[in-house]
Each structure stands twice: as C-alpha cells, then as structure tokens.
Amino acid sequence: HPTPPGIQLSQQDYRNRQILLNKVRNYWIKGVLETSLQGRVAIELSLYQRSDALERPWNALWETPDQARQPLPPGTRLIDKFDGLGAGRTLLILGEPGGGKTTTLLELARDLLNRAEQNLSEALPIVFNLSSWGGPEGLAKTGTIADWLVEELHTKYQVSPEIAKVWVQGEQLLLLLDGLDEVHSSCRNACVQALNEFSQTHGHTEMVVCSRLQDYEALSHRLRFQAAICLQFLSLDQIQHYLLNAGPELETIRTLLQTDPTLQELARSPLMLNMMTLACRGLEVSHFPETTLEERRRQLFDAYIDRMFQRRPLGPYRCKQYLGWLRWLAQNLQRTAETVFLIERMQPDWLPTRFHRWLYAIGIGVFAGLSCGLASDIVGYLILGWEAGLIYGLVFGIGGGILVALVFGILNHQIYPVETLKWSWDKARESLIPGIAAGLVSGPLIMVSMWLAYGLLFDLGERFIYSMIYGLLSGVGVGIIFVLL
Numbered sequence: 001h002p003t004p005p006g007i008q009l010s011q012q013d014y015r016n017r018q019i020l021l022n023k024v025r026n027y028w029i030k031g032v033l034e035t036s037l038q039g040r041v042a043i044e045l046s047l048y049q050r051s052d053a054l055e056r057p058w059n060a061l062w063e064t065p066d067q068a069r070q071p072l073p074p075g076t077r078l079i080d081k082f083d084g085l086g087a088g089r090t091l092l093i094l095g096e097p098g099g100g101k102t103t104t105l106l107e108l109a110r111d112l113l114n115r116a117e118q119n120l121s122e123a124l125p126i127v128f129n130l131s132s133w134g135g136p137e138g139l140a141k142t143g144t145i146a147d148w149l150v151e152e153l154h155t156k157y158q159v160s161p162e163i164a165k166v167w168v169q170g171e172q173l174l175l176l177l178d179g180l181d182e183v184h185s186s187c188r189n190a191c192v193q194a195l196n197e198f199s200q201t202h203g204h205t206e207m208v209v210c211s212r213l214q215d216y217e218a219l220s221h222r223l224r225f226q227a228a229i230c231l232q233f234l235s236l237d238q239i240q241h242y243l244l245n246a247g248p249e250l251e252t253i254r255t256l257l258q259t260d261p262t263l264q265e266l267a268r269s270p271l272m273l274n275m276m277t278l279a280c281r282g283l284e285v286s287h288f289p290e291t292t293l294e295e296r297r298r299q300l301f302d303a304y305i306d307r308m309f310q311r312r313p314l315g316p317y318r319c320k321q322y323l324g325w326l327r328w329l330a331q332n333l334q335r336t337a338e339t340v341f342l343i344e345r346m347q348p349d350w351l352p353t354r355f356h357r358w359l360y361a362i363g364i365g366v367f368a369g370l371s372c373g374l375a376s377d378i379v380g381y382l383i384l385g386w387e388a389g390l391i392y393g394l395v396f397g398i399g400g401g402i403l404v405a406l407v408f409g410i411l412n413h414q415i416y417p418v419e420t421l422k423w424s425w426d427k428a429r430e431s432l433i434p435g436i437a438a439g440l441v442s443g444p445l446i447m448v449s450m451w452l453a454y455g456l457l458f459d460l461g462e463r464f465i466y467s468m469i470y471g472l473l474s475g476v477g478v479g480i481i482f483v484l485l
Contacts (some may be wrong), residue, residue: 373397443475
C-alpha cells in the first residue's frame, strides 16, 4: 500500500501522526499483544458471521436465521473480512468471556498499523476502551462519542485537544473500541445509541467494536454496523493440536484432557487454556484430582497464582498481602468503570471509609495550616514583633487549615491531573460561581480571625473596621485564587 501521489503533510502533521502511531504500537502491540503471546503457539480461532446481531432492517426481507449465522471459511483472517467491507467499514466482534476478543482486535490493530506507517492516506488506527465512556457512577461523562474521543486522546495518548479535535472532525482516525460490555450497565444502551449517532454524523470514520456476546444480546438497542462476527470457542482437536506443539512439559494437561470432561470444557476458552499452560507446566497429574467444574476452576487459579508469584521474589510482604491489595484495586477499577490502572487517576473516594477520606482532607488542611501559619508569623514579626507574629501564625494557621480541610472534605472530591498549564476563558466562567461562593465563605472567617487577633493584641472594638476591610479584601482574593486554580 504505497502512499498515493498528491498526499502531502506538513512536517508537524507528519510528526504528530508518527508519534501517535508509535504510542499505539508501543503500548498495545509491544506492551500487551506481544507480551501476552510470548512463548505461545498461535491458535487459529473459528469465525462465523452474526448479521442478526445488527440493526439492519433491509436484511430481514431476504435473510433467514441460518443465513445470518454462517461460518466463515477456515483460515479467514480478520483483516481480510474487514477489507471486504469496503470504504467506511464498521465491524462488531462478539465472543464469550476469555474467547480471544481483545487479542483478535489487537492483531487487527497490528496489521492496520503496518499499513498506516507505510501509507499516509491510511487512517490512524487507535485503540480505546469504552469502559471509561460511562463514568464512575454510570453517568456518561460526555453526551457524544466525539467529545469522549477528544478527552481520551488527551488523557491516554497525550494529544492536545486542538489536534485531537482536528483528527476527530476530519475523520482521520480508525477506531478500535474494546469493552462495550465493560461500560456501566445503566448507560450501555446509551453508549450504543451514541456510537450509532457518531457513525451517522462521521460516516467516513471506520470502527471496530468488541463486546461479550451475552451482554450485547441483553441490550435493547443494536449497532447499525455493516457486519458482525462471533468468535467460536476452541474444539477438542484445536486444543490437542495446541498442546502437542507447546512441548513435552504439558504432558500432564494432555493426559487430563483425555479423560476429564470438566477440564475439556474449561480449555475451550483461549484465556483458560493459556492459564493452564502457565499454571500446570511440569506438574504431575496427581496435583489435579477429578472434581466439579467450579472446584477445577479454583484449582487452576490457585496454581496460576502460585506460579506467577514464583516469577519474582515477594520482598518483605506475604502473598496474602499482595492478593488483598490486588483485590482492593480490582474492586475500585470495577466501581469506577476503568480497565487500565493509572496511578494519577486515583481519587480520594478510593479510600475505604469516610473516616479515611476525612483523614486525607485533614492532612491537606494541616499542610495548608502550617504554610499559612508560617507566612503569617513572618509577616507579623516584621511588622509588630515576636508576640504579634506568634498570634498571627496561630490564628491564621488554624483558620486556614480548617478552611482548606473543609473545602477538600466537603466541596472538592476529585483530583484533576494537569500536564500543561493553559488559560481557558470557558473554564474560568465555569469556576466563577464556585469562586464567589468560596470568597463569601472565607471572607467572614478571615474577618473574624483578624478581629480576634487584633483583640488579643489591641482593643477589640477599635480594630473592627480594619478587620472588616481585611476580610473583604481577603474574600475577594480567595475567590480570584479559586478561579485561577
């Protein structure tokens, strides 16, 4: 696919394009796909079309249920099926849990990346996870897929919002969207509708969406895509062929599979088969007594966990501690509808109890109180001496600490990481009302604090007017600072 004549990009546009392609390859292909497939024998999954899973009313006129679920010829690659759809391609990939949907999507991404790197006319293939569209509590962060894409390009790939908007509006992206089933259940139907609206208004943008079959079939809405395929679980012949090519260390699994129907059922999932090869490599048959499906699954998970902990030393911690931390992390990721853990996206509400969250707010308040107290102490000392400085430091340190703790404990529950500072009039207008509220609250508090400080040093009645003026000016200052922040 050489670049057609007439396709020219500026040096900056070309550089932006190559940076994005490089990030997608490093993170998803080298970091996820190649790592997960390292040392594994490739498994060729069987595909069959599922046009009945789509909203295509014209097909109902001539397609029978059998025709809507036709198997694709053996050896059909997903890139071949995708190319066969022509310009404006849209494809839905369905499958069971652990059936290889994400791996199949990333293999398609690898093929598309190879093309895009050689041909400037090709759209930019980029992988997103739809789980973040629904937001932490099942409330969509944005009403449109276009806005969500701009936000994800900025937060996940460090693309400036200006460039991201150009790419989205110019239909220069090829969207590979994983995890429709991971969108919060309360807004999963809304996500399908948003995808349909985006596809209608951005008809040249090509898309691939992955979802678990059962979760997709439970929806009341359907995607209006060109085609849908479903990944089939492995057959016993495919499993045996895989294990034979994997080496003699898997003789235990091959022996168990010949006589254990429960294990055969588990091994039909590519994910579980991979776990078996990692967990059971070199183990004896006696390590896995015949039992129920649920107990067999538990045995495999326990063996897999033990094998993973053997890969590197545990250090000063115990296995039980690691599992507790991983469990806590998984619960919070599930609650916040996130599938990729980024430490900078952790929030105060990840803390286990309200008491711990208030400790967090009080900790920030103590830091702010010490800062305010030290500054006030220095100013008071320079103007009125040691005694005034000490009183100023105590009053304003305690007052500032309490105010900051209340703000972080009651008003501000989110952390918003910022990589570059840039002024925005829109955000300033949005922060105006909260800034006024902060000024109205802090002004009287500072006025009373100043009045008490003056009362301890001088006459309480004489300095009231000074305290009022200082409180008014301080309230205005706090409001301005709040808007600026």
